[in-house]
Amino acid sequence: MTLAPVLIGVPLMAALLCVFLGRRAAAVSAAASVVTLAIGSVIAFGSFAVPAERALGGLVYVDALSGLIVLIVALVSAIAALYAVAYVRNAVATGEIAPAQVRWFYFWLQLSIAAMFAVPLLNNLGLMWVAVEMTTLTTALLVAFFRRGHALEAAWKYLMIGAVGLAFGLFGLLLTYYAASHALGEAASALAWDELRAHASALDPSLMRVAFALVLVGFGTKAGLAPMHTWLPDAHGQAPTPVSVLLSGALLNCALYGVLRFHLLATGTLGVQFSSDLLLGIGALSILVAVPFVLVQHDLKRLLAYSSVEHMGIVALAVGIGGPLALFAAAFHMLNHALAKSTLFVAAGALGQGYGTLRLARLHGAIEVAPLPALGLVLGTLAITGTPPFAPFTSEFGIAQAGFLGRPSALVGAVVLLAGTVLVFGGMLFHVLRVAVGTGPGRPHKAAFPFAASFIGLPLAALLVMGVWLPPALRNGFAAVAGVLGVAP
Amino acid sequence: MLPGPLPGLVLTWQIDGLSAFFALVILSISAVTGIYALGNGRHHASFPGSGGLYLLFVFAMLGVVVAGDAFTFLIAWETMSLVSFALVLTEHRREEVRRAAWVYLVMTHTATAFIVSAFLLLARGSGSLVFAEWTAHASASDAGIASVIFVLGLVGFGTKAGMIPLHIWLPQAHPVAPAHVSALMSGVMIKLGIYGLLRLSFDWLAPGPAWWGALILGLGAASAVLGVLYALMEHDLKRLLAYHSVENIGIILLGVGAAVMARALGLGAIVALALSAALFHVANHATFKALLFMGAGAIDSAVGTRDLERLGGLVRRMPFTALSFLVGSAAISALPPLNGFASEWLTFQSLLQLGRLADEPQTALLPLLAGGALALTGALAVACFVKAFGVSFLALPRSTQAAAAREVGALELIPMATLALLCIALGLAAVPVVTAIGSLVPAAMLPHDGPALGLAAPAGGRLVLPGIALALPTFGALALLLPRLLGPVRARVAETWACGIALQPVHEYTAMAFAKPIRLMFRDIVRPVRDIGVVHRSGTRFVASVHYRSHIAPIFERYVYEALTDRLVAMARVVRTLQNGSLQTYLAYLFAALLVALVLAR
């Protein structure tokens, strides 16, 4: 796994290059993202095949779960960086971004990508916490990039809530370290995840319960689980679209990855019941909280943000239900959500730049003005709301099936899942239909959007295919992830 | 046998008699409407690729019918809804089209959620998603869960079929869709709801309690009567036909309900009879409803409007369309010797025999009452299609566009003619067709002692439509020829008598007026709302003009669905205030969450 440090190094180097090369920063960041996509996929598919691997003296640890997160971050960062090229050029043209700022945009963008790659690769839980904190800090200034009141407000809340949340996460981490140091002795390896996982049964149960609660609230804040999700709609709504793509597609998954790692520790110590029920509860709550905000919404990107809250809830619910089928479907759903949400944000971004606003009241008749983004928006909405034949339906069907076959609370979870997705479907389709079709009162102008087809077309095509047939590599990958998540010592 | 995307999931196919029958109906009707689409497409705006979507729509419907496991069924089922949603959105510039399409897709999606829960409960019982397994384990699941599964399935498939409380999308979506699409949706797609219901109540579940059948009978009777009543009140031709689909679905449900109830009571012969009635009516309705929608499409493209109050006198200008529309109207009004009468006759027989052979009085009375409701529906259907055909085709044209109408092209007339001939043929060949249907229905669905589906009702009462079809023309000819023996008479052409003044189109009976007696007789059910505006000439008592507007209160839309959505949105607005923008409140939420987590972790 010598590639792991390279995967973190490339975006770091790119970030520095962007600052110095100024004008050609866009090209550098695009090239870097393509390289990381290649390396990321190699690492990911490698981790799916072979069981867990340590490298760099135990500093780096890659198993199927981290492989999946690496794959998701690689894909989403590639989409974000490549789309950023067109988006930033349009923003500069309309004067939203000053030309001098462009290099700093790509600097922070590549830095945050580096941080997001670091999270799944680091074995030490302390360093993982530091990486997650770094993702928050690097994206904070990106959220505030547009220098208008709302963006600053969103960034401030994003930073403050993120910091407080992660502080509690750190406290939970600290308690785990205390419990581990008793069981494993003083060595620095006391925070290495794989050792902790191996000796999980030796840890003090009452401490681990408090630690898991703290970590769930801490990392859950960053993962956008309710009721700690309040920063998410503001941040996604105000950030430049490529940043929203990165936030929704990659960052939420990294934070959820942290929660899952601790979930595995907790299952080692306390048995499956405690942490699964907690995850199930918070997942169901997130789905239900997202429903009213989707039904009554006035901004397109906030609508997509609340959909992210719902889908993070669905993944948490799936892991809470447990069992090989639900965990397979949870992994599958993380990838589906990342792809579908990226497409939706790209389409929303294109429309936003075309119409100059994202208020749903003033977006109409997009099908005539920008047919591809409008079609992408509609198909993406159908995909994200779990309509067959798209892949999110398949993963949600798997989760619901596991729920119906599982314990009573899992059954309740599955019913909440089905009811929640139907209500969100009604709400989102109502808004998106008014945007996509009909005659447009707004005065849209042609926003330049080169090779848009690949950004919107490719992911949607992938989602359509995966709805019915999974390539074997991905299938074993998800099975391996299910194996990692499901193993009860 | 394809490996599915989830572990332990496999995509299988299952083709038996029932799916073959439905596949036949789908293919034949979509072929005919396909040809019609080529002709009719010229008149209406259609987006590029709508032809391809049409083929995908047919392919998805076939997928539903041949799916062998829950996952494939759901994929095909929702793709069918999605594609028809896109086709309904063809003229998306109009607001009511967007609203209709949204209502349609949301209700279908909610129905799919119900179907998914029913499937998963079935999978929970038999441990697999393959239909064959479900049939094998049908008797294993206990009564309580079986009833829950049945009700969930009934709601899910009933919404797709357009059963009464769940029908509101049908009269909104069908009229706005292009003619060939609404012909296919009304003729064939809603039948797949019936297909699902048949699979559920006969294949996947063991014979349940009698109230299952009673529930379907009740909803079927309500759908039939209310469907035809609302159709009578409509004066948009396509909305009228859409409500008639609700009525005919009600008639099919009467057959299905009788079959389910008979199966619960163990009356094998009645199950066979009722099933044949339901399936035969599925085929018949597909034929004449597609024909009528194509007729309506032809009128729409020739005259430019579907409002009955502005049609009239088209029989002289569009003779062939008029003829096929007349055959369609006669068939749907269940007049002998056409196919509508044959399947309604069978339904009457199954209801009567079920009433006779059911042991306790209360289970006996319901089928007989349903028979009474069916009779009322039949008579109202006659009234409705006398209005539809009479007002749109006969007497004087009520608008300049109607006067300037010209016959549609051959590409549209041939499909209509073929379906008209098919109606007549299905009527005359009722006996062989029903016996063919009997051989198609898998034995598993019939209880062991059920005879083959024959036209002969088990206890007397035979129907030989070819005989009646022979007697009618002979006596008609006699009635015209015998008086000739009394010598020749001449016919002189003159003005219609209108109390001495020249007849204008305004003297004619309008659709609204034609339905007025029935509207007043059924005013408690239909609840008409009427407002009359009288304009006096300035300052004087003399009346300059009178404006008369009447519409019927949309009971289901207003008191059930809008009430529900308004309450939901109101709740959403209240919850929305939680995100009030202040950082302090958000931190308070976070802290509260932490406290709850810590309490749980104690």
Next chain:
Amino acid sequence: MSEAVTAAGLAFLQLAVFLALAPGVNGLIKQIKALLQGRRGPPLLQPYFDIFKLLRKDSVVSDHASAVFRWAPAVYAAAFATAALLLPVLWIPAPLAGWGDALALVGLFALARFALALAGLDTGSAFGGMGSSREVAVAALAEPAILLALFAVAWRSGGTDLSGMSAWLQTHGAAALAPSQLLAAGALVIAVIAETGRVPADNPDTHLELTMIHEGMLLEYSGRPLGILMWASLLKQTVLFALLIALFFPFGLASSAAELPLALAVLVLKLGALGLMMSLVESSSAKLRILKVPELLGAASALALLALVAEVVVG
């Protein structure tokens, strides 16, 4: 081949009998009504004279009328001719018993109504429209009553075959007075009054445009087509009376060719009795407003329902 010819012969014989008696029944009703109202009234054979006069007169056709107007009389007459042959009034089984049953009879009535209502609309006159609209409205309320009554009667004989019902009643004479039968008979009588357009529901003798339902549709017809239509509507009335006789009083039918004249006499007597009853009803009650007719037919449906309940419960 030979029994097919005799069957056809018998069929045409029954049709001839019906056609012959139809105007007479109406003439008899008019005579009795006149007697009850203390006036002389038209001669018994007056309907025959009217029909044959009309059949020989030229006709005036509206210039807006279409093929529907020309073909309606033929369809109307054919429907009732076929219906007549389904009824076992002279012997059991009825000539066309093999081809249709009670439901077919109701279907044929619906076909005739469909044709005539369309013809009423075809000429574009307001009166035709009003007649058709009211005809189908009244029929819509009468049909459930007829069906439920038929179900109550069919219940006993096991099927909807008319000849079967009469044969069953012949063998179980006592059952004719069962409560369900009487209730069913009551319901059917009211329905027949509404269908034939007799007084409480509609006034057959008036030409006041706003009150006539059945006559409204015939307004535009004249000459031979009017003659055919008039004869057919009288045939309809006789068929309905024959239906009442077949379902509730099927005694005195011929069992062999020799007894035909006797059966014919019994039939005339029975039709006369029904005519008397109808004229008694007509002269004792006034015509109802069109919006009050639903109460009348509602009562008929209620009676039929009671008949069914009695049938199911008492058994």
Next chain:
Amino acid sequence: MNDAGAVVDGLAVALLAVALFSVTIRGLVAGVWLLVAQSALLALVAATMALWSGATHMWAAAFLTLTVRAIAVPAVLLWILRAVALRRETRPLLSTRHALILALALTLIAFFAAGRLELADAFPAHNALPVSLALIFVGLLLMTTRRKAVSQLVGLITIENGIFLAGLIATLGMPLFVEIGIFFDLLVAVGVTAVLTLRINEHFDTMNTDQLRRLRG
């Protein structure tokens, strides 16, 4: 041996006093200086524990606390305040008296909660842990009641200090490179927040976060 515990307890009490005092004052610069005092005391605690345990990485932790928490972070804050020429906090949500009562209540809860955590034998300072929890709660109180951006940042750093103290007491500090990572994080966080605060002040001409309440629903 127990004198080290006594020294740490004394320092802990001093820390608690500084925290409670910071709840009452309204001056921003004064608040920052109180933060410096807090961090200095923390450095002393780390130093005494280093003496007691003799672990080399403890000395590094003490040194880092001194440089980052006591010097670098307050320097950034003071630089912001000087750049913005802001002296006094506007009227906080809670009046001083109520804030103080609430702070005391929170401290009691902290002592009660710490008792239940029974982190027994890590380091003999029995009231150091409750103080760390008290610091966290007071930090949260500061963040939720103050309106100025800088004072919210001071609250956040108080929470971080509380957690750092708990870390020191419970496990004699995290492994060194994790410790370094956390300090680096703190520094970057304060840097980014400083940039953001300046931009907010430049855009809204005030640091009052009441302006930041327009994103709703």
